[in-house]
Amino acid sequence: MPTPDQVSEFSRRTLLAGAAGAAAVAFTRPVKAANSAPANKICAFVKFVQSLSYDKLAASIAEAGFDGIEATIRDKGQILPEQVPDELPKLVEALKKHGLEITVMASSINRIDQPHTESVLRTAASLGIKRYRMEYYRYDLQRSVSEQLVELRPVIKDLAAMNRELGIAAVYQNHSGAYAVGATIWDLHELFRDYSTDELGIAFDIRHATDEAGLSWPVQFNEARPHLGAVYVKDFVWDGKKPENVPLGEGRVDKSFFTQLRKTNFTGPISVHVEYLPDGSTTENLAAMKRDLTTLKNWYVS
DSSP: OOOHHHHHHHHHHHHHHHHHHHHHHHHHOOOOOTTSOOOOOEEEEOGGGTTSOHHHHHHHHHHHTOSEEEEEBSTTSSBOGGGHHHHHHHHHHHHHTTTOEEEEEEOSOSSTTSTTHHHHHHHHHHTTOOEEEOOOOBOOTTSOHHHHHHHHHHHHHHHHHHHHHHTOEEEEEOOOSTTBTTTTSHHHHHHHTTSOTTTEEEEEEHHHHHHHHGGGHHHHHHHHGGGEEEEEEOEEEEETTEEEEEOTTSSSOOTHHHHHHHHTTOOSOEEEOOOSOTTSOHHHHHHHHHHHHHHHIIIIIO
């Protein structure tokens, strides 16, 4: 790990280089046509098909029309953290054979002092993986929320420093529920406001934002926009007082979200989450991914 002085010097050099690069790009970047297709890579979250072999998974996801996967490299995932040095290169190679990549790596990481954190991130970065999803934090509602956010700041600072050193970015998914840090988005803004999306960003989940905010989901999205590192797509309906996941387009997620997303010129990854067939077969889940991808493209890409 770098010393604080080394991190500071590295940040200064990076800032100066970034400013110079941005100035050059400002004169050379072509203007995107108003109706051109977005440049986002669309990936499939593979939680419910992770039992497939690497080769079968890659072939199936490619056939479905995705650009890559959100891989489960975590506790109870396709690859466990301690297996990463040996197994992650094999998965990356299998995906490459089909023109795919790990667009996001879903991990168990949310602090640097966890077992295997540095090994997992260093291996991922060496393989060209650009983003990993953090495990979300949970509130203890018997304690002050404000105090818990203060306690998380040094944890976030250390993780950002490691990300900066390794050249990999973390994204944090907003979930729903009173226990979930980030459910309101405001707390993520407070935690992430001092960092660029090259270090820490929000994986904005429109399903959870709609669950939490109802008609005011655009306020949530507005607050998340400066920190946007990825977008997660899924849908739900209310079953009494509980949300129930459903296919994209059959629930309460407003497709106008995608109009707003296009206006941001966001070029990061979009991950399709099929979570309404937890007991379904891999064949059923793959078919559902393909259907939801078609809906997403009709709403966003067309």
